Amino acid sequence: MRLEERTGPQLRYRVERAGGIPLREMIRRAARHGLALAVGLAAIPVSAGLGLAALAAEGVSRLRPRRRPEPAPARRGPRLATIQILNYQGRELLERNLPSVIAAVPAPHEILVVDNGSSDGSVEMLREKFPQVTIVALDRNYFFARGNNAGVPHARHDIVVLLNNDMRVEPDFLAPLLAPFEDDDVFAVASQIFFPPGLKGEETGLTRARFNGGAFEYSHDPVPADPPPAIPILWGSGGACAFDKRKWEALGGLDVMFDPFYFEDLDLSLRAWRRGWKVLLAPYSKVWHEHRATSRRFFGEDFVNEMFRRNSYLLQWADLRDPALLASHLLHLPLLAARDVRKHSLSGAKSFARAVLKAPQAISRRMRERVDGPAFRRLLEDTNLARPDVLFPSAKRLREGAPLKIAMVTPYHFWPIQHGGAARMYHAARELARRGHEVSVVGFVDRDEQRAAAEHLRGFCAEVRLLTRRPEREARFTALPTEVIHFDRPELHRELNTLIARRDPDVIQIEYTHLAPYGRRWPRAAVCLTEHDVAFVSRYRQMRAAHGLRAKSAAYLRYLRMFHFEVKSLRRFDAVFTMSGHDAEILAPYLDGVRVSPAGRIGVEELDEPRAPDPATLLFVGHFEHAPNVDAILWFAREVLPLVWATRPDVKVELAGADPPREVRALASDTRVSVAGFVPDLAALYSRATMSVAPIRIGSGVRVKVLEAFAASVPVVATPIGAEGLDVADGRELALADSPQSFAGRVLAMLAAPAETEAMGRRGRQFVRDHYSWGAIVAELEEEYRAALRRKGLLG
Amino acid sequence: MTRILVVQSGPPELLTQAVDAVRAAHPEAELTVLLQREKSEDVPRRAGVEYLLNEGAKRAMIDQLRSRGFEAAYALYTRDPDYWKLEFLPFLVRAGRTYAIDEDLGCFSTRPRDNIALLRHVGAGFGGSPLKAMKAACRALAFPARVAWLAGFELWTNFRSGARWKWPT
Numbered sequence: 025m026r027l028e029e030r031t032g033p034q035l036r037y038r039v040e041r042a043g044g045i046p047l048r049e050m051i052r053r054a055a056r057h058g059l060a061l062a063v064g065l066a067a068i069p070v071s072a073g074l075g076l077a078a079l080a081a082e083g084v085s086r087l088r089p090r091r092r093p094e095p096a097p098a099r100r101g102p103r104l105a106t107i108q109i110l111n112y113q114g115r116e117l118l119e120r121n122l123p124s125v126i127a128a129v130p131a132p133h134e135i136l137v138v139d140n141g142s143s144d145g146s147v148e149m150l151r152e153k154f155p156q157v158t159i160v161a162l163d164r165n166y167f168f169a170r171g172n173n174a175g176v177p178h179a180r181h182d183i184v185v186l187l188n189n190d191m192r193v194e195p196d197f198l199a200p201l202l203a204p205f206e207d208d209d210v211f212a213v214a215s216q217i218f219f220p221p222g223l224k225g226e227e228t229g230l231t232r233a234r235f236n237g238g239a240f241e242y243s244h245d246p247v248p249a250d251p252p253p254a255i256p257i258l259w260g261s262g263g264a265c266a267f268d269k270r271k272w273e274a275l276g277g278l279d280v281m282f283d284p285f286y287f288e289d290l291d292l293s294l295r296a297w298r299r300g301w302k303v304l305l306a307p308y309s310k311v312w313h314e315h316r317a318t319s320r321r322f323f324g325e326d327f328v329n330e331m332f333r334r335n336s337y338l339l340q341w342a343d344l345r346d347p348a349l350l351a352s353h354l355l356h357l358p359l360l361a362a363r364d365v366r367k368h369s370l371s372g373a374k375s376f377a378r379a380v381l382k383a384p385q386a387i388s389r390r391m392r393e394r395v396d397g398p399a400f401r402r403l404l405e406d407t408n409l410a411r412p413d414v415l416f417p418s419a420k421r422l423r424e425g426a427p428l429k430i431a432m433v434t435p436y437h438f439w440p441i442q443h444g445g446a447a448r449m450y451h452a453a454r455e456l457a458r459r460g461h462e463v464s465v466v467g468f469v470d471r472d473e474q475r476a477a478a479e480h481l482r483g484f485c486a487e488v489r490l491l492t493r494r495p496e497r498e499a500r501f502t503a504l505p506t507e508v509i510h511f512d513r514p515e516l517h518r519e520l521n522t523l524i525a526r527r528d529p530d531v532i533q534i535e536y537t538h539l540a541p542y543g544r545r546w547p548r549a550a551v552c553l554t555e556h557d558v559a560f561v562s563r564y565r566q567m568r569a570a571h572g573l574r575a576k577s578a579a580y581l582r583y584l585r586m587f588h589f590e591v592k593s594l595r596r597f598d599a600v601f602t603m604s605g606h607d608a609e610i611l612a613p614y615l616d617g618v619r620v621s622p623a624g625r626i627g628v629e630e631l632d633e634p635r636a637p638d639p640a641t642l643l644f645v646g647h648f649e650h651a652p653n654v655d656a657i658l659w660f661a662r663e664v665l666p667l668v669w670a671t672r673p674d675v676k677v678e679l680a681g682a683d684p685p686r687e688v689r690a691l692a693s694d695t696r697v698s699v700a701g702f703v704p705d706l707a708a709l710y711s712r713a714t715m716s717v718a719p720i721r722i723g724s725g726v727r728v729k730v731l732e733a734f735a736a737s738v739p740v741v742a743t744p745i746g747a748e749g750l751d752v753a754d755g756r757e758l759a760l761a762d763s764p765q766s767f768a769g770r771v772l773a774m775l776a777a778p779a780e781t782e783a784m785g786r787r788g789r790q791f792v793r794d795h796y797s798w799g800a801i802v803a804e805l806e807e808e809y810r811a812a813l814r815r816k817g818l819l820g
Numbered sequence: 821m822t823r824i825l826v827v828q829s830g831p832p833e834l835l836t837q838a839v840d841a842v843r844a845a846h847p848e849a850e851l852t853v854l855l856q857r858e859k860s861e862d863v864p865r866r867a868g869v870e871y872l873l874n875e876g877a878k879r880a881m882i883d884q885l886r887s888r889g890f891e892a893a894y895a896l897y898t899r900d901p902d903y904w905k906l907e908f909l910p911f912l913v914r915a916g917r918t919y920a921i922d923e924d925l926g927c928f929s930t931r932p933r934d935n936i937a938l939l940r941h942v943g944a945g946f947g948g949s950p951l952k953a954m955k956a957a958c959r960a961l962a963f964p965a966r967v968a969w970l971a972g973f974e975l976w977t978n979f980r981s982g983a984r985w986k987w988p989t
Contacts, residue, residue, distance in 0.1 A: 584970040587974050686858075
């Protein structure tokens with residue numbers, strides 16, 4: 025029996041055999057593909073013509089004056105609104121929904137109904153039942169754009185709220201809608217639109233778009249929980265959106281090119297953004313929509329869809345002003361047209377033909393408008409990532425000594441503490457909170473279950489948002505390091521930006537080099553980065569330690585990528601904190617004008633467990649997902665331990681740390697080596713350890729394992745790289761050794777002199793007591809924050 | 821008895837679902853699963869399924885699998901950045917039929933003459949559109965120049981800043 029025939033329902037096979045398709049269906053498919061090919065071919069000259077026409081139009085628009093007349097300034101005082109409802113044959117809808125509007129919009133606000141020549145008695149009903157409503161009765165149906173344009177001049181107030189006649193509003197929908205207009209640069213503020221259960225919600229949420237495959241892909245992203253009062257969006261839906269009347273008139277209102285409906289509101293918003301005006305969503309202004317009640321009823325489903333596709337083309341031809349995006353669209357146009365035909369058959373071809381007929385209007389629009397505003401690409405990115413740049417019109421000034429609001433961005437979970445970086449992030453956040461600062465955390469975790477840590481962190485953080493990072497495919501042939509690509513994700517950008525919009529933090533603290541893309545220049549906060557190690561130095565050392573030409577070349581390329589990225593991106597920060605003075609010395613020459621200080625130092629808490637060392641037990645602690653730890657212990661086991669055992673076969677080795685790989689676990693095949701995995705409390709291990717080893721050969725930064733051993737009074741033998749960044753002396757706080765022979769020699773010597781060894785451990789403890797207490801470190805960090813704020817003029 | 825090979829080149833959760841689905845489709849088949857070494861411990865074992873670890877010399881492993889004469893082989897097509905080469909293993913072991921299971925647990929034959937899903941999958945790897953494929957190809961061609969630029973940047977920046985960290989003191 026064929027395998028396919030035995031397949032169960034779980035696997036969905038997509039094999040289609042020609043014999044299984046009826047002849048009629050095959051002919052239909054062939055015809056559709058033939059038509060798609062024809063339309064695609066016809067689109068080639070259209071695309072070329074549009075390109076040339078757009079070029080010419082751009083040239084003509086350049087002859088126009090750069091500065092256009094600005095609208096008159098708004099009247100000061102409380103903003104009043106005119107609610108403008110466009111109606112066509114909607115008597116029943118008005119009767120049902122208008123009472124909610126009247127209840128929510130008290131005088132002196134105004135309600136204006138523009139009737140598009142209804143013959144169902146809408147006007148008579150309004151005069152009879154709602155005498156407080158102003159009526160503008162048009163002689164025929166002028167559709168959405170012309171109808172609304174006709175009503176706006178009749179509005180008495182500065183703000184015009186366009187509302188569909190099938191909208192029911194919440195009693196308090198108006199105040200949040202008008203509040204953002206305090207900022208003079210706001211053009212439009214949209215309400216959050218909800219749909220009755222069962223209806224698809226296409227207009228609600230955060231309106232965004234991305235440019236992909238030569239065309240816009242629109243999205244309506246959900247509004248985050250506990251949102252700020254306003255969020256930048258790409259466009260305000262014409263169904264429930266407030267507009268500044270002066271700016272509306274300066275832009276010429278909705279473009280009638282899009283008649284009868286769809287995309288006028290998006291087009292208007294894009295024109296406003298290009299003039300530097302803002303379009304926002306007010307999530308606390310809520311309305312309910314009986315979706316598409318009018319248009320589908322009167323025009324039919326096919327026509328509405330056709331208009332949607334036609335206007336989608338027109339919008340791109342009229343509004344795509346970035347040369348690169350326009351070129352991409354025109355190159356893709358034959359494919360897009362063919363795809364529409366393949367999907368929608370004749371209706372797809374008709375949409376394209378209708379768009380081509382209207383193309384001269386789109387091109388003439390390009391001619392009439394000169395573009396001075398932000399680049400389209402930036403606009404898409406800003407709204408997609410919910411960047412809060414447009415939300416804070418006033419300058420910021422903090423009082424000296426006032427508690428700071430700190431937003432921390434972290435790449436890994438840091439509770440429970442499983443590695444040195446986690447210890448730094450956790451203790452810094454906790455100590456800052458203890459000192460009275462408001463600490464919020466956004467970051468990634470590797471697995472869903474790790475998000476439970478948020479509960480613990482909320483004990484001292486104002487807000488914690490942890491996202492699970494999904495594995496991402498590798499981007500080849502780029503100049504960016506792989507880990508940067510893996511961690512630079514729009515969802516975390518959005519989460520951070522939403523946090524910034526909501527809390528307006530004074531300090532944005534980014535953790536780890538590969539999160540540097542989250543540290544944009546931000547005028548309202550000191551943007552700081554903690555370098556847990558100097559990443560390019562680690563990559564360089566990995567390259568030096570690699571064996572074979574292929575491995576060495578790959579490691580060298582990783583080093584080059586990281587060097588370029590780290591040097592370039594760190595220059596954007598207001599302050600960079602390193603784990604040691606040594607790291608700061610390495611970095612500072614590359615970062616002209618950026619404050620580099622060792623305020624990223626890690627602290628340790630002294631362990632009170634009394635020492636009860638075994639005669640000969642060596643301890644290695646390290647998180648084994650960190651490659652230098654794996655390299656270190658394998659080198660130690662293969663090169664050093666045999667030399668130690670040759671003299672002292674009784675020496676035992678204990679390894680503690682999360683996620684030991686197979687090679688490390690395999691070391692336990694010798695009974696003298698034990699691999700404990702993750703140990704939540706290391707006190708007992710430190711207590712019985714004769715000494716701790718840190719045979720680190722690659723990586724950079726400060727080894728927390730060395731400091732923790734010091735804090736537990738455990739003597740340490742380390743390589744010079746293992747002790748890097750610590751102001752310690754060989755033979756005083758620890759023993760240093762580089763080669764396998766010298767490392768084994770130091771271990772054996774210390775085992776032979778237990779009294780001196782224990783004294784060394786006590787000196788190590790005194791060292792961390794003097795230099796590495798969390799209180800002192802975080803006080804220094806706080807002072808660095810304040811200094812960065814002073815340098816930016818935000819403090820004092 | 822039908823002998824079927826399932827190759828892990830993706831997350832353990834997807835592999836488990838795939839193994840269950842293949843088992844449901846072929847209840848009497850002799851199932852062998854080739855596990856990625858690093859992720860092998862996270863894969864829950866199923867009764868009646870043989871689990872092999874992908875380790876040792878590649879050539880020897882392929883020879884060993886080939887000698888088993890699998891009637892069918894399924895590979896997870898998840899574009900795991902580190903293990904994409906495993907997607908080709910079913911061809912190398914010369915299984916009678918070769919199938920791919922994608923991230924949505926969709927399954928398609930990987931013989932080009934069966935359907936175009938394979939081509940779609942390959943195309944999606946290049947961005948899913950001809951222009952993106954061209955862009956990817958250009959990027960690949962420009963890669964040597966990019967590496968040269970990175971190396972030049974490193975040399976120049978280190979020279980200008982007088983960096984000495986490469987030389988241990």
